[in-house]
Amino acid sequence: MGKTTDTIATETPLVMAEKACQALMQAFRPEELPPAKAFHYHQGVFLYGMYRVYQETGKKEYFDYIKAYYDCLIDEYGNLCFARDELDSTMAGILLFPLYEETNDQRYMIAAKRLRSALDTLNRTSENGFWHKEKYPYQMWLDGLFMGGPFMVLYSQHFHEEELIQTVLLQEKLMRKNMTDEKTGLLYHAWDERRVQPWANAETGCSPEFWGRALGWYGTALIDLLELLGDRKRGQEELIQALQSFIPAIVNFQDDKTGLWYQIVDKGSLEDNWLESSSSALFLYFISKAIGHGYVDDSYRAVADKIYKGLIEHMVEEKDSTLTLSGICIGTSAGVYDYYVDRPTSENDLHGMGAFILGSMAYYDLIKA
Numbered sequence: 001m002g003k004t005t006d007t008i009a010t011e012t013p014l015v016m017a018e019k020a021c022q023a024l025m026q027a028f029r030p031e032e033l034p035p036a037k038a039f040h041y042h043q044g045v046f047l048y049g050m051y052r053v054y055q056e057t058g059k060k061e062y063f064d065y066i067k068a069y070y071d072c073l074i075d076e077y078g079n080l081c082f083a084r085d086e087l088d089s090t091m092a093g094i095l096l097f098p099l100y101e102e103t104n105d106q107r108y109m110i111a112a113k114r115l116r117s118a119l120d121t122l123n124r125t126s127e128n129g130f131w132h133k134e135k136y137p138y139q140m141w142l143d144g145l146f147m148g149g150p151f152m153v154l155y156s157q158h159f160h161e162e163e164l165i166q167t168v169l170l171q172e173k174l175m176r177k178n179m180t181d182e183k184t185g186l187l188y189h190a191w192d193e194r195r196v197q198p199w200a201n202a203e204t205g206c207s208p209e210f211w212g213r214a215l216g217w218y219g220t221a222l223i224d225l226l227e228l229l230g231d232r233k234r235g236q237e238e239l240i241q242a243l244q245s246f247i248p249a250i251v252n253f254q255d256d257k258t259g260l261w262y263q264i265v266d267k268g269s270l271e272d273n274w275l276e277s278s279s280s281a282l283f284l285y286f287i288s289k290a291i292g293h294g295y296v297d298d299s300y301r302a303v304a305d306k307i308y309k310g311l312i313e314h315m316v317e318e319k320d321s322t323l324t325l326s327g328i329c330i331g332t333s334a335g336v337y338d339y340y341v342d343r344p345t346s347e348n349d350l351h352g353m354g355a356f357i358l359g360s361m362a363y364y365d366l367i368k369a
Helices: 013-028 041-057 060-071 088-103 106-119 143-159 163-179 212-229 235-252 277-293 298-316 337-343 352-366
Strands: 139-141 190-192 316-318 323-325
Touching: 013 041, 013 235, 013 316, 013 323, 013 352, 041 060, 041 088, 041 190, 041 352, 060 088, 060 106, 088 106, 088 143, 106 143, 139 143, 139 163, 143 163, 143 212, 163 212, 163 235, 163 352, 212 235, 212 277, 235 277, 235 298, 277 298, 277 352, 298 316, 298 352
Parallel strands: none
Antiparallel strands: 139 190, 316 323
């Protein structure tokens, strides 16, 4: 499997990111990306990774593929059908802004307004935190910060809606307040304000486990929000502190042998737990970016090196023009330990491929600097 050399050529992560893009481009026409003809974060995270590759390479085939996906879902009037009761739908909206900037096609901004309007109808907790979905009442999930946060900040920048930024910062603050485990520094996957879910702790309302990909979404959201907000002081200083506390907590549970993380990150010693690729790739993403921005020191480069090497050695089967990524947990709700470890894994699932491309590109930026 993959490369096993100790030294990684500077261009290798970019090559791998392109191979991941090519694998899905060869497997699916844009409108067929699963779930087909749906506007959702599955496609959003993969195409977000592809957009990073396009930015680096300038290869038009990537931009054209991204554009074709959005054009099959947005009509000539800017209408867009999406699930209006969940944060997951807004994640794919982040690429509407670069599409508009490159094409000047107003449809993309009309579609962005449609997504934005749905945020006003989402139900909220007593503290004004977004319910993750209508079918998950009074629940906040870590995933939600990435699903909604970057889109809201981008929208605020394009449409001068400053209060959206404070809404995003509030969501993060509520997650940190209600979902952080003081002992490990990790955040639980979900929190039920009403404490009625079977998985909810009677005192805290938290789900009982630290699920890898949810932690990955949270860290990815932190670094992306910091990049988007830039130097203007809007209260995001707390995000820096959160990231600086969160990264050592995550690294504490990195598997020494493989450089990867387990599905339930703090229980790698349990026999039925297993190494998971999408979470490990997301950790590579935000750790690499945090090093590049100076939020953590250069000692973490060894961690990033080990993650990338572990992904290539243990999860990637490289082919001539494509690759196969394994060990990807399929879409997952909140639950108890057995629920998570019993989840099936898949190959080249968009969750994992998007995460792998993002992680590879962030690592590429780090090692070429």
